[in-house]
Amino acid sequence: EAGVTQSPTHLIKTRGQQATLRCSPISGHTSVYWYQQALGLGLQFLLWYDEGEERNRGNFPPRFSGRQFPNYSSELNVNALELEDSALYLCATREGSNQPQHFGDGTRLSIL
Amino acid sequence: AQSVTQLGSHVSVSEGALVLLRCNYSSSVPPYLFWYVQYPNQGLQLLLKYTSAATLVKGINGFEAEFKKSETSFHLTKPSAHMSDAAEYFCAVSPLNFGNEKLTFGTGTRLTIIP
Numbered sequence: 001e002a003g004v005t006q007s008p009t010h011l012i013k014t015r016g017q018q019a020t021l022r023c024s025p026i027s028g029h030t031s032v033y034w035y036q037q038a039l040g041l042g043l044q045f046l047l048w049y050d051e052g053e054e055r056n057r058g059n060f061p062p063r064f065s066g067r068q069f070p071n072y073s074s075e076l077n078v079n080a081l082e083l084e085d086s087a088l089y090l091c092a093t094r095e096g097s098n099q100p101q102h103f104g105d106g107t108r109l110s111i112l
Numbered sequence: 113a114q115s116v117t118q119l120g121s122h123v124s125v126s127e128g129a130l131v132l133l134r135c136n137y138s139s140s141v142p143p144y145l146f147w148y149v150q151y152p153n154q155g156l157q158l159l160l161k162y163t164s165a166a167t168l169v170k171g172i173n174g175f176e177a178e179f180k181k182s183e184t185s186f187h188l189t190k191p192s193a194h195m196s197d198a199a200e201y202f203c204a205v206s207p208l209n210f211g212n213e214k215l216t217f218g219t220g221t222r223l224t225i226i227p
Contacts (some may be wrong), residue, residue: 004155033214043202043217056214090155092215098163100146101154101215 001027002037004104006091010097013081021107022027023091026078031055031094032074033101038087046089078109086111114139114205118218126226131190135177135203138184145186146204146215147177156202162186173197198225213225 005024013019027030034046034056045058049068072093078085088108092101118226119134137143148156160171167179173196177188186203200222204215 008153031213035215042219043215045214045216059119070187092156094213097213098144100158102158103148104154105155112132 004029004091004093004102005050006089006104006107008107009105010108011112012112014112015081015083017081019078019081019085019109021078021089021091021109022095023074023076023104025072025074026095026102027094027101029093029095030072031096032068032072033092033094034076035090035092036060036076036087037106038084043088043090047076081111083111085109114143114207114216116203116205116218118203118221120202120221121219122222122224124224124226125193127195128192131175131188131197131201131223132192133188133201133203135186135188135218136184137186137203137205139207141207144206145177145179146206147171147175147186147188148202148217149202150200150202150220151186154197159188159201193225193226195198195221195225197225 007022017077036044048056050061050068052068066076070075088106090106092103115138117136143188146161147159160169162179170176175190200220202220
């Protein structure tokens with residue numbers, strides 16, 4: 001069974017640009033979560049999508065946004081990139097309530 | 113609100129020795145608790161989960177954890193460390209009630225195995 005896949009593996013951008021990160025869930029998983037793992041800040045919850053709807057949002061500015069597609073894959077968009085957005089962005093998916101989240105290997109976003 | 117405290121950002125043990133990684137949680141509602149492991153340049157891999165069934169939970173790679181409500185703890189143990197256990201370990205909590213199912217992570221413990 002294929003795991004959670006994220007693309008691209010690495011992404012290099014400059015300040016002010018926009019970044020799009022993608023996540024494909026494990027087959028049968030309908031919920032998608034995004035987390036940011038920044039140096040010194042640990043793992044922070046960003047967004048949760050379920051059945052195409054945004055269900056919960058972490059303490060991040062509106063320039064962090066995303067969506068979930070009918071096939072349950074998801075995109076995370078970050079606009080007006082800032083240096084402190086440099087981090088590993090992890091996607092996790094889950095089959096349903098009371099099931100654990102399974103993580104992809106992440107996209108490392110570097111802002112120059 | 114939930115929170116997790118991992119005592120010790122770095123732990124070193126000798127190969128073959130007991131591994132003990134500490135996790136204490138705070139939750140206003142009954143929690144789900146998890147341990148994840150992260151190897152370099154990889155995502156998080158689920159080691160084990162507590163979901164209000166048995167208090168002693170067995171996971172992969174010989175790890176286990178015991179939920180102690182009176183101590184609000186969920187420490188991770190392994191009887192005999194192996195070189196391949198060197199990684200960063202994260203304890204996480206999630207509330208049982210639907211609608212707020214994000215994971216709240218501890219700051220992580222980096223485990224080093226001494227040959």
